[in-house]
Structures are given as structure tokens and as C-alpha cells.
Amino acid sequence: MNDKKRKEAAASLLKDMEATSARMRDLIVAIPPHDLLGYIYAQRLMKAMADQSAEEQCQADTPDDLINEIQFLLEYVHAALASDAAPADMTFDEAKCAELFELGRKLREQAMFFAMATSADTKNGIFGPDTADIEFRAKSIWVVLRGYRYQVLEGEFYRYVLAPHNDVLKEVYGVGAAFIAEGFQAMADATRSGHAEATMEMMKQFEAAQAFSVAQDKTQDEIMEAWVAANAEQAKAAGLAMDDMFRGGIANVSRHTKLPPTLLADLAYQRGEETEFFATGDFAGTPYRTLPARKKPLIQLGSDYYAVDPCFARDAGYRALLYNLLQRKPDYKKAFEDRQKTMSEAAFADILAAQLPGATVLQEIYYKDPTSKQWSENDTLILIDDVLFLVEAKAGAAATIASPALDFGRHAQSVQDLVLKAYKQCERFFNYLNSADEVCLYRLVGGKFEECGRVRRSDYRLMVPIGLTVESFSPFSAYCKELPQVEPLLGRHAFVSLSIDDLFVLKRILPTPGEFAHYMEVRQAVAGMRKAHLFDELDHLGAYLKKNRFDQEIAEQLKGDKLNMLIWDGMSDIVDKAFEGEDWETRPFPTQNFPEELQKLLDALDVTRAHGWLSAEGQIRDLGEDGRKNLAKMLFDLRQTLNQYPARYFVLAGDGKPLFVWLQQHGQQIDWSKVNEKASAASLAVEGSHMVGVVAAVSSDGTYHQAQSFSVRVPTERTEENSSIYEDAARMAHPTRAVNLKQPENAPLGKIKKLGRNDPCPCGSGAKFKRCHGR
Structure with missing residues (x-):
């Protein structure tokens, strides 16, 4: 397609997008908002129920398509409600709801084609020769990307980032950072698990009403009237559960959070307040304008506030809250910026302590x-x-x-x-x-x-x-x-x-x-x-x-x-x-697999944390599945013999990163001169220009008491002083030697010189013993 045709196609797509969005706006405004939300959220609930069925999962080629369509449609519901006052005459029509879903799919598709048509002719730019590809992805993601954060972590995020402004939040809204964070978590929880909780509440009240009717000799209507009169609170709970299930009640943040009305009002549009999104001009009402939910994520319906679109309530809520905080207290701007700077600069070390x-x-x-x-x-x-x-x-x-x-x-x-x-x-x-x-x-x-x-x-x-x-x-x-x-x-x-x-x-x-x-x-x-x-x-x-x-x-x-x-x-x-799931905090998080024996060595390195431990861990963690198994087997086999021998050693060579491991019987003092000599010989035997060494104090029962890394000195030329190392290396490199290069049987440890705290550490780090392996 040449440039002229591509531009014509883009212009046609833009016109189509504007027409589709205008029709969506007309339909949304004509339907009672609570009924419309109930219908849309019911589709999401049915999709979630279908996903739990193995048969349905097998039949679904793109299981997340409907969820994405629902999310996109909710953004347009928010936009239309924010842009139009409520008309006097509204009626629920399921056919119009179904048409809305179809139009939402169509608009997303048109927006994707538009992204292709307007990006393909970008020859070069800020991203060099890849600018066209990245421009397309930027445009397409602008249309479809929402809520890529984990809902269960909302409270934690808000607690941290709002904490610097705690005193001003209390002054302006009457509640502090922790309280507001709890409210945002409750908002996320309501849309995440609100339907499930409403279903359980309805079942609970239904069972209670049935039990009540057993003892009554009355008609069904009389029984229900009597039950409601005798159980007002339970009846109210059942009514609210019905509202959550069928009238979009899970989006009602006035009810599902304790956030103060002043704060909610700052985050919400009133009906007809927004004037820019559908205003005449290029991209009117299309996804390529800034959706109102990016500015104010809530909408006021009657006396309550609704998070019609749950994702932008999370994505835009933080920015909208701080913007309105400064609107209400403009003299806080300088202190606000200083506190933001302090918080963001400390975050990495603070969160990852x-x-x-x-x-x-x-x-x-x-x-x-x-x-x-x-x-x-x-x-x-x-x-x-x-x-x-x-x-x-x-x-x-x-x-x-x-x-x-x-x-x-x-x-x-x-x-x-x-x-x-x-x-x-x-x-x-x-x-x-x-x-x-x-x-x-x-x-x-x-x-x-x-x-x-x-x-x-x-x-x-x-x-x-x-x-x-x-x-x-x-x-x-x-x-x-x-x-x-x-x-x-x-x-x-x-x-x-x-x-x-x-x-x-x-x-x-x-x-x-x-x-x-x-x-x-x-x-x-x-x-x-x-x-x-x-x-x-x-x-x-x-x-x-x-x-x-x-x-x-x-x-x-x-x-x-x-x-x-x-x-x-x-x-x-x-x-x-x-x-995912209500038990996410109690389930183990995913991790890479290490054989038990190797995991013990890693744990010992982490507990000891002697100089160089991250380098040793890094080299071990570099190993693939087979390398991890081989290393674990060597550790297991040799540490079982520590009752007979005070120390054993071996080299794991591969990928140009040899690892020397010395296993010391727990309770025996390490002869560092012997460790260094054997490690140097091993480095020559495997022709390793750089080798990481690890010394571990182990009991034969498999307890790793401590482990530490040390620098292996690789000789560069043979001298009279190191000739024994070269001879040892030759023996180690002999084809008849086993892969597990280990200390000869019955080899005596000899007398070990006691190190002073200010002596150079024998591991070769160059630091004093007290600041290195003597800690």
C-alpha cells in the first residue's frame, strides 16, 4: 500500500471510529446506568464461571477476549455518563446492551487498524529504525492496556506512596494515608470478589428464610413478609447483595469503602460535567483522545460514587488524588515536591530492605x-x-x-x-x-x-x-x-x-x-x-x-x-x-527449583554472608537443571564421608565458569593454606582463568552450618615456590582422575596457624581477616 492509499485508509478509519463512538454514546445514555452496569458485570461474572469449567476452557481459544471487551466498554460507559446529563426517559433494553458489546468490539478493531495504518509509514524517529514498530505498539497499547497491577497489592502501594503526605491528607480530607490506602484496597476487592461475596450472602439469607418458613403455617407471601419484619438487617443485607449482583453495586465505592465523600467527590465526575472527550474535532470520542477516566476515575450517580471502570480507578486514582490535594491546598506545592522526591529516592532501598x-x-x-x-x-x-x-x-x-x-x-x-x-x-x-x-x-x-x-x-x-x-x-x-x-x-x-x-x-x-x-x-x-x-x-x-x-x-x-x-x-x-485467589498470601510463591542439597548450600551462603557471597550464589544460580543436579550429587556424596575425612573438595567445570567447593567437617578449623593450594591447582587443572571458590562447614547428617566464598589465585607461571601446585594440577588433570577432584584418603590436616584479626584474610580478598571471613 502506497503512502496516499495509507493516508486515505487512515482517514476513513478515523471517520468510522468517530461514528461508532457516537452511536455507543447514544445507547449508553438511553439505558438506566445501574441496569447497564448490572448487565455488563453479569457478563463478566458468567465469563469467570465459564473459565472454571474445564470443558469451557478447552473450547476457548482466546479466554481473555471478553474480559478485555468488557473493560473497554466500561471505559466508554464512564465517558458517556461523565459527558451527558441523565435524560428524563431511560429504559433497559437487552438488545441495545448486546449492540453495545458489538460496537465496543468494532471500535477496538478500528482503533487497532488505525494504529497500523498511521504507524507503518514512519521511516525513522526517536527510536531509530524501530520507531514504526514501537509507534504501533504505543498506539495499540494506549487503546487496550489497563490495570496491569495486581489488585491485592493496591493497599500496599497506596500506603507507601501516600505516607509522605499523611498530615496534609488528614488536614484536607480528615483521614490519613493508611485509611485512604485501605479504601483503595476495598475498592479493588469489591470488583475482584464482590460477586462471589454477594452470591454467598444471598445463599445465606435464602437458607435462613427457608428455615424460618418450616415453622410457619402460612402462605409463601405471608412467610416472606413475616421473615422480613423479624429480620430487618438480614433482609437489608440480602437486598444489597442483589444490588451487587444485578445493578452494578460492586462498583459502588460509597458503600464498599469508608472513604470520605469529599475525597470521593474530588475523584469523580458529575453527570454531564466532562466537555472535552466528545467535543467536535479530530478523534472526537475515539480511544485516541484522553478518556475521562484517566482524569477522574469515579462517577457520581445519585448520592453515591461509582468506580464504573475498575482499572482506571487504580491506574489514575493516585495521580487524581494528589492533583486534587494540591488544588485544595496550593501552598503545599513546594513541600509536596520535596516529600515526593524524598519518598521516591528512598523507595528502592526501603521496599527491598x-x-x-x-x-x-x-x-x-x-x-x-x-x-x-x-x-x-x-x-x-x-x-x-x-x-x-x-x-x-x-x-x-x-x-x-x-x-x-x-x-x-x-x-x-x-x-x-x-x-x-x-x-x-x-x-x-x-x-x-x-x-x-x-x-x-x-x-x-x-x-x-x-x-x-x-x-x-x-x-x-x-x-x-x-x-x-x-x-x-x-x-x-x-x-x-x-x-x-x-x-x-x-x-x-x-x-x-x-x-x-x-x-x-x-x-x-x-x-x-x-x-x-x-x-x-x-x-x-x-x-x-x-x-x-x-x-x-x-x-x-x-x-x-x-x-x-x-x-x-x-x-x-x-x-x-x-x-x-x-x-x-x-x-x-x-x-x-x-x-490470584483469596489464599494468595498463604500459598508459596513461584520460585526456581534447586535440589535440596544445593538449596542447603545456598541457604548457608545467605546466612553467613561473608565477602563474595553474592558472586558465589550467582555462579551457582547460573547453572541449568543438569548442572544443579550434578552439583547437588557431588555435595551429597562427599559430605556423607566427612565422618571419615576432615575435609573433601571437588571442581565443577563447565561453560568456562569452574566452581571449586571445599567441604569442611563442622567443628574443624579450616586450613586456608591448603584450601588455597588445592583451589589454585584445580584452576590450572581445568584451565580456568577465573574460578570461584566456596568453603562450607558441614555435618555428615546434612546440616550446612556456614558457607563462604573466597578468591582463587590462579598461578600465571611456574616457580620453585609453587611447583607443588603445578604437580598437583597435573595429577588432577590426569584422565584417570574422577570428576570429583577430592582430597586423598587419610590426608592429615597438619598444624594450622591461628590467624590474628588484623592479619590479611587468607581467602585472597586483600582485606583484613576481621573485615572479611573473620566476621
Whole structure:
């Protein structure tokens, strides 16, 4: 299709979209809103019931289509109700409701075709040669993406992000952050489980009425009248359950939450208040204008407030609440911005405290840029073992981005502003780290810069620059790597974009420092791969749980020049399922599988947390299923012999990353000189230029009391002093040697020199014993 025909097709699609949306508006306004909501939510309930049937699931090719259609239609119900006053004459007509569903499907389809037609001729742009593909995805996602957060975590999110404004919220609305967070959670729960609870309530009251009728010798009408008179509260509960079931009552936030009317009014349109969405002009009433629910997610019907569209009540509620808070208290703006900044900068280390035990956390650090000679500032630097996280937080809302159809350039520029500012700040700091063997960090105290620490780049195996937003920034959090300006820092440290929403999920699925650090290592590898796309952080997390080093599989698929873009879709399902159901908090979260013996070693490394433990965990976690089984078997076989031998050792070689493991009988002091000699010999035997060593104190019954990593010194040339190591290496490398390279039987440990706390640690780290393995 040439450019002229493509433009003509786009113009025709736009005209069709405007006509379809106008017809939807007319139908919605003509139907009583409570009856319409009841009908739409009933379709959702029937879909959920059908999904529980195995037979229905087998027949359903696209099980989520109806849910997506319902969500889209509810957005238009909200838009029409916000844009039109209630007419005097309204009647419920099921045929018109069915027509609405059909029109909703048609409008979504038209919007998708429009996205294709208007994106295909984009030759180049902000995302380089991939701009056309990303423009299409930006437009299509603008139409269909809603509510990609887990409803059960709403309260936790709001508690955290509203806490800085607790005193002002109480002053303006009479309730604090925790109370408001509870209200938003109740709002989410009402649409998530409201129908189920209403059904149970109706059954309960029906059974009570039946029991009452057994003892009465009266007609059915008389019995019901008498039961209602004798059980007023139960009758009221039954009536409310009926309202939830059949008249959209689950969306009534006045009833299902305790949020004050003043706050709800700030988040709600009155009937006919909205004047922009259907106003004459390009894209009138189409999904490519800003839906009213993005601005105010609630609607007032009578004296109550309704979350007609449950997803935007979550997606836009936070931004709408803070906007109205400032409208009511404009003199709070400066303090508001300062508190937002403080909250967002602390969020990473705060929310992930369990994943960062003992970490050095430096906030608002300064340094003199060696290039510009000006003082520069970074938000949060986190140092834990041999891992460095640099977090640049952006407290602004990603949801304020302009519609990509109205102005893709502005839309893309908003992406640039949000991503590139954080990226550039990270880039300056990494360049500073690279400017000297050791660099100084400063704090601004009383207008003067005071040194607060020093950092050596060589101390860190993994360095991750992170841009953190408050609200979800999908899909651009995953796409930002396509910006031509976004290159791995110092040629190897890719930039990662996350949101506070993501952190609440990551902290549950990756509960230990080792799991989290290894995930971030893999995640960073994918962040550095252009053309490879997973939709959001949850897809990355799901891919990690399922495939571990999924970056390596993606790299294999991208080999050659045949692929313009590689998309992995649906990887988040394993994570999604973890937050479903009423018992989600008591069920175990999904995790990667490790044999029991190997898990004990990982647990011991995590408990001991001696220098280098994250490196050791990372190497073990790199192993695939077979490698994990092999390592577990070696551990199991050799530790069972610790009653006969005080120590055993072996090497697991493969993928160029050999691992040396020394098992020490618990209660015996470690002979570090022997450990180092055997590890050095093993490194020569397997020709490993870099080897990670692990020493574990174990009982023969399988209890791992402690485990720690150490640096293996690899000899570079043979000398008289190390000739015994080379001879040992030759024996180890002999073809007749078993894979489990272990200490000869009956080998005496000999006398072990007692180390002083200030002596160099024998593990080879260069630190004093008291600050390394002597802790």
C-alpha cells in the first residue's frame, strides 16, 4: 500500500471510529446506568464461571477476549455518563446492551487498524529504525492496556506512596494515608470478589428464610413478609447483595469503602460535567483522545460514587488524588515536591530492605564531574557485597504522557524526558567512577561539600544503573533500550527502568539477596539487547522463573540479521497466578527449583554472608537443571564421608565458569593454606582463568552450618615456590582422575596457624581477616 492509499485508509478509519463512538454514546445514555452496569458485570461474572469449567476452557481459544471487551466498554460507559446529563426517559433494553458489546468490539478493531495504518509509514524517529514498530505498539497499547497491577497489592502501594503526605491528607480530607490506602484496597476487592461475596450472602439469607418458613403455617407471601419484619438487617443485607449482583453495586465505592465523600467527590465526575472527550474535532470520542477516566476515575450517580471502570480507578486514582490535594491546598506545592522526591529516592532501598541486608545506602551524593568541573548529584547509591546499584528516581507520573495518536512526537518526547534524564545522571556517575582507581563521594552539609565515602569500581562485579518511576511505566520501561542515546554505560552496564509497582512484586518473588542480585544480573543483560522485547517487568520476571538465563536463549535467537524484532509474550502468567485467589498470601510463591542439597548450600551462603557471597550464589544460580543436579550429587556424596575425612573438595567445570567447593567437617578449623593450594591447582587443572571458590562447614547428617566464598589465585607461571601446585594440577588433570577432584584418603590436616584479626584474610580478598571471613 502506497503512502496516499495509507493516508486515505487512515482517514476513513478515523471517520468510522468517530461514528461508532457516537452511536455507543447514544445507547449508553438511553439505558438506566445501574441496569447497564448490572448487565455488563453479569457478563463478566458468567465469563469467570465459564473459565472454571474445564470443558469451557478447552473450547476457548482466546479466554481473555471478553474480559478485555468488557473493560473497554466500561471505559466508554464512564465517558458517556461523565459527558451527558441523565435524560428524563431511560429504559433497559437487552438488545441495545448486546449492540453495545458489538460496537465496543468494532471500535477496538478500528482503533487497532488505525494504529497500523498511521504507524507503518514512519521511516525513522526517536527510536531509530524501530520507531514504526514501537509507534504501533504505543498506539495499540494506549487503546487496550489497563490495570496491569495486581489488585491485592493496591493497599500496599497506596500506603507507601501516600505516607509522605499523611498530615496534609488528614488536614484536607480528615483521614490519613493508611485509611485512604485501605479504601483503595476495598475498592479493588469489591470488583475482584464482590460477586462471589454477594452470591454467598444471598445463599445465606435464602437458607435462613427457608428455615424460618418450616415453622410457619402460612402462605409463601405471608412467610416472606413475616421473615422480613423479624429480620430487618438480614433482609437489608440480602437486598444489597442483589444490588451487587444485578445493578452494578460492586462498583459502588460509597458503600464498599469508608472513604470520605469529599475525597470521593474530588475523584469523580458529575453527570454531564466532562466537555472535552466528545467535543467536535479530530478523534472526537475515539480511544485516541484522553478518556475521562484517566482524569477522574469515579462517577457520581445519585448520592453515591461509582468506580464504573475498575482499572482506571487504580491506574489514575493516585495521580487524581494528589492533583486534587494540591488544588485544595496550593501552598503545599513546594513541600509536596520535596516529600515526593524524598519518598521516591528512598523507595528502592526501603521496599527491598530484605534483599539488601547490611547494604551501604548513600542518598543525595555529590561529586565533581571531571569533564565539566561542575558539582553533580545522584539520588541513591547502594553497595552490597560486590554489587552496586545506582538509582535515579523520577517522582513524576508516567501516566501524564500525551496520546500517541494526537502527537506521537510529544508522546515520545515525554518518554525521552522521563528516561533520558535518569540515564544521563547515571552515565555521568559511571564516567566519574571510571575516571580514577578510587573516587570520593560528598554530601552537601550547610552549604559545604563534605566527604562521605570512597568507591573503587574494581570492587564491584555487577553494577546496575536504574531509573525508577513511581507509577508503572509499561511498556516503555522495557522499550527505552531502543532509544539511540541509551547505550550500556562504560560499554557493559545496561540501564534498567523499573517502577515502585514492580518493586512490591519483586520483593515477594525474589525474597533473598542472592535471588534478587542474580535476577538483576540477568535482567540487565536483556536490557542491553536491542530488538528483544518483553512487555514489562513481570514478563521479565516470569521468563527468569521459567528459564533462568533467558538472556542467553534470547541472544541465541537473535543471532544473525534475519530478525528485526523479537517479542516474548505471555511470560508473566506464572507471576499472575501467584496473586490470584483469596489464599494468595498463604500459598508459596513461584520460585526456581534447586535440589535440596544445593538449596542447603545456598541457604548457608545467605546466612553467613561473608565477602563474595553474592558472586558465589550467582555462579551457582547460573547453572541449568543438569548442572544443579550434578552439583547437588557431588555435595551429597562427599559430605556423607566427612565422618571419615576432615575435609573433601571437588571442581565443577563447565561453560568456562569452574566452581571449586571445599567441604569442611563442622567443628574443624579450616586450613586456608591448603584450601588455597588445592583451589589454585584445580584452576590450572581445568584451565580456568577465573574460578570461584566456596568453603562450607558441614555435618555428615546434612546440616550446612556456614558457607563462604573466597578468591582463587590462579598461578600465571611456574616457580620453585609453587611447583607443588603445578604437580598437583597435573595429577588432577590426569584422565584417570574422577570428576570429583577430592582430597586423598587419610590426608592429615597438619598444624594450622591461628590467624590474628588484623592479619590479611587468607581467602585472597586483600582485606583484613576481621573485615572479611573473620566476621
